[in-house]
Amino acid sequence: MRIPCILIVSALTCATLPTPTAAQTWPERVLLTVNGGVQTASNRFDDRFDFQEYLETATTAVDYESEGGPVFDAGVGIRLWRGLGAGVAVSAFTKENAAQTRSSIPHPFFDSQPRQADGAASGLKRTETAVHVQAMYLIDPAGPLRLVLFAGPSFFRIEQDVVTGIRYAESYPYDTATFSAADTTALDASAVGFNAGADVMWMVHSRIGLGALLRFTRASIDLAAPGRTIGVDAGGLQGGGGIRLIF
Amino acid sequence: MSRRRASPRYRSLCVASAALALVLLTAQAPATGRQERIAVAVNAAGLGELREWDSRLTRMERNGELRVRQVRQDTLIPGRQHDRLDQYHRGVRVFGGDVARQLDGGQVASLFGTVYEGIAVDNSPAIDAERAHEIVRGREGGHTGGRDPELVVLPLDEGGYALAWRLRTVSRRGIHQQFVDAQTGTLLLEYSDMKSQTVGRGRGVLGDSKKISITAAGGRFTADDGLRPPSLRTNDMQGDYTRVLEYLDGSVSLNDNDLASDGDNDWTDGPVVDAHVYAGYTYDYLWKQFNRRGLDDRNIPIVSLVHPVRRADVFELFEDLHFFYTNAFYAGDGIMVYGVGLPAGVTLGGQVWDFTSGALDIVAHELAHGVTDYSSALIYRNESGALNEAFSDIMAVGAEFFFQQAGSGSRQADYFIGEDVIRPGGIRSLATPQAFGDPDHYSLRFTGTADNGGVHTNSGIPSHAFYLAVEGGTNRTSGQTVQGVGADNRVQIERVFYRAFTQMLPAGATFATARGATIQAARDLFGSGSPPERAITDAWSAVGVN
Numbered sequence: 001m002r003i004p005c006i007l008i009v010s011a012l013t014c015a016t017l018p019t020p021t022a023a024q025t026w027p028e029r030v031l032l033t034v035n036g037g038v039q040t041a042s043n044r045f046d047d048r049f050d051f052q053e054y055l056e057t058a059t060t061a062v063d064y065e066s067e068g069g070p071v072f073d074a075g076v077g078i079r080l081w082r083g084l085g086a087g088v089a090v091s092a093f094t095k096e097n098a099a100q101t102r103s104s105i106p107h108p109f110f111d112s113q114p115r116q117a118d119g120a121a122s123g124l125k126r127t128e129t130a131v132h133v134q135a136m137y138l139i140d141p142a143g144p145l146r147l148v149l150f151a152g153p154s155f156f157r158i159e160q161d162v163v164t165g166i167r168y169a170e171s172y173p174y175d176t177a178t179f180s181a182a183d184t185t186a187l188d189a190s191a192v193g194f195n196a197g198a199d200v201m202w203m204v205h206s207r208i209g210l211g212a213l214l215r216f217t218r219a220s221i222d223l224a225a226p227g228r229t230i231g232v233d234a235g236g237l238q239g240g241g242g243i244r245l246i247f
Numbered sequence: 248m249s250r251r252r253a254s255p256r257y258r259s260l261c262v263a264s265a266a267l268a269l270v271l272l273t274a275q276a277p278a279t280g281r282q283e284r285i286a287v288a289v290n291a292a293g294l295g296e297l298r299e300w301d302s303r304l305t306r307m308e309r310n311g312e313l314r315v316r317q318v319r320q321d322t323l324i325p326g327r328q329h330d331r332l333d334q335y336h337r338g339v340r341v342f343g344g345d346v347a348r349q350l351d352g353g354q355v356a357s358l359f360g361t362v363y364e365g366i367a368v369d370n371s372p373a374i375d376a377e378r379a380h381e382i383v384r385g386r387e388g389g390h391t392g393g394r395d396p397e398l399v400v401l402p403l404d405e406g407g408y409a410l411a412w413r414l415r416t417v418s419r420r421g422i423h424q425q426f427v428d429a430q431t432g433t434l435l436l437e438y439s440d441m442k443s444q445t446v447g448r449g450r451g452v453l454g455d456s457k458k459i460s461i462t463a464a465g466g467r468f469t470a471d472d473g474l475r476p477p478s479l480r481t482n483d484m485q486g487d488y489t490r491v492l493e494y495l496d497g498s499v500s501l502n503d504n505d506l507a508s509d510g511d512n513d514w515t516d517g518p519v520v521d522a523h524v525y526a527g528y529t530y531d532y533l534w535k536q537f538n539r540r541g542l543d544d545r546n547i548p549i550v551s552l553v554h555p556v557r558r559a560d561v562f563e564l565f566e567d568l569h570f571f572y573t574n575a576f577y578a579g580d581g582i583m584v585y586g587v588g589l590p591a592g593v594t595l596g597g598q599v600w601d602f603t604s605g606a607l608d609i610v611a612h613e614l615a616h617g618v619t620d621y622s623s624a625l626i627y628r629n630e631s632g633a634l635n636e637a638f639s640d641i642m643a644v645g646a647e648f649f650f651q652q653a654g655s656g657s658r659q660a661d662y663f664i665g666e667d668v669i670r671p672g673g674i675r676s677l678a679t680p681q682a683f684g685d686p687d688h689y690s691l692r693f694t695g696t697a698d699n700g701g702v703h704t705n706s707g708i709p710s711h712a713f714y715l716a717v718e719g720g721t722n723r724t725s726g727q728t729v730q731g732v733g734a735d736n737r738v739q740i741e742r743v744f745y746r747a748f749t750q751m752l753p754a755g756a757t758f759a760t761a762r763g764a765t766i767q768a769a770r771d772l773f774g775s776g777s778p779p780e781r782a783i784t785d786a787w788s789a790v791g792v793n
Binding site: 054055108109110111172173174 | 446447448456457458460474475476527528531534535
């Protein structure tokens, strides 16, 4: 559903930019980029699941933290006609986060007298791999400075460790339960999102430059957990720098 | 196969450490016959062996071969700490190798555990955790869960050790622990991880639904409470009164076949359900309110006998075995017997008698006799006997208010005894003893010889004093008014009476002794001149005990 909108935005972006002239157009056809950087993320999400315990329903609510982390990016672009081009980039983001769990656990002896057991699960790994297809607009060079604007759909694949159960300790008289550990499993899913951004580069050689990338990319993904889906946002603002090669 | 085998030589630490633990127990507790027998087992070699093991385990801990898994402060003895340590071999946990260490002021007081020796396995697995998952999934289609398999050193039953992946699987066969050889992928060991202690649902005598703590084994659910500290077992005697009598006189023993059971864990035998559940509730009440561990404060097993006779046989048996019908009684040694009541349409004294285990206050009352037996041992005649009965009534009321909402309906807390199953009205009242023909004042006490000197009659005097100390009011006979501590502070008076009756009264106590002991207990717990002391003093005066 989101792809047509992105393409429209890209098209509009291109339409409002100055029409490149032949003299100003990049002479090169191919652009290679390699970047290291960070992805800022505020992709907190939550989950809730039930399980049967002592003949009643126990519930666990999980709040997942989501912090930014290092991102690696590499891409290739081809100038097709004048300042217009197309490209594809791949970004990879990996980060371990924590989650807070709040569980309500039935009492073994009494109905409707649940115990609260709160805890945290750490080391929940998230891996986001995205393929960004980009419509590119190559701004006319200004000396060694070059600028590329781009936008397009992004194809995300996410792997996320999620909490699937908790373990707790209890002892007589069982009026309290203490969180002891969380059971986790890795879920993965794919979704289509979008990306848009700019790449600015400073050519230090006729074919080699240093560049800075700023990209915003986003996708909403449903992770299929047993008996439920967990909605997760992927992506974020990516910024980094690296090498540029043009041919 | 790269697994290297060696003969496991493990040493049990139990003997020597148990000996030391028992030395400490004997030194701290007053001498009893049981402790003297235990002391015989103590020997110097045990102490030396404990020190030797302590040194050795300390070295292992320094070398990383033992790692602390858990540290807990002792909840019963201040200053004690209990550590649990796991054994590791080159960074891999040795399954089943662990030690429980008790510290007293930093000094080792006891050690129990198993440490494996001669381990020689390569701790580099040839297959990874994901492959282990796949092997197990492929084997039975079970769900291996999200928990990462744990790499362990597994002591093998046939000797030697193996590096193994430990996985917990859930399938239609149940929950299992499975150990996959980390070198070859073969299944080394599997056992059920289904917890046998579980909870069922039952319907009580009065039709109310409640949880029942039972044991599941072999597709059968038995009334054997494994969740509470003591053994709580409820037996269905199926009307075999001869067997009941033989058991009570020690001629026969009960076995697992006598245990009440259910096929689907949806218990429908109300008398069984209530006897079992309410015995547990009473244990809980004693623990939570008084920190008492069961009848003897040492978790003596509680054995309940239900259906000692059949209701249908009432007309043949009532004359000789009436106590199996319209009574519940504590038979000593933690044994309870619950009468079956009377058949529909048959009344006694104008009252319907249902299964006696259906009333929490009756169950608590009878079990409180066990508390008395193991504490003050009040002689069951005359005034000491009446105090014995009064204490059971007080505990019965306390248990009701602990678990039930206050009110006048079925399964609601009040000051009547037995009203839920002996309808209408029950058999006694702490608030209005005279409503049942029992005295509410010392001047009205029964002085005959019947009922052991009126133990069930004169109990109304001290139990009414309890009531007045809590709720306040005017004694109908003396006209004296007492300002009670109020229902919200009932527990204060309960604790005063509990302290006095279990720790201060002699076996031959009189009402006057009880007055003095409860006043002293109130001072001990709440201070001189405190509202509880004042209320109790006034209450005894109001019932004519000075």
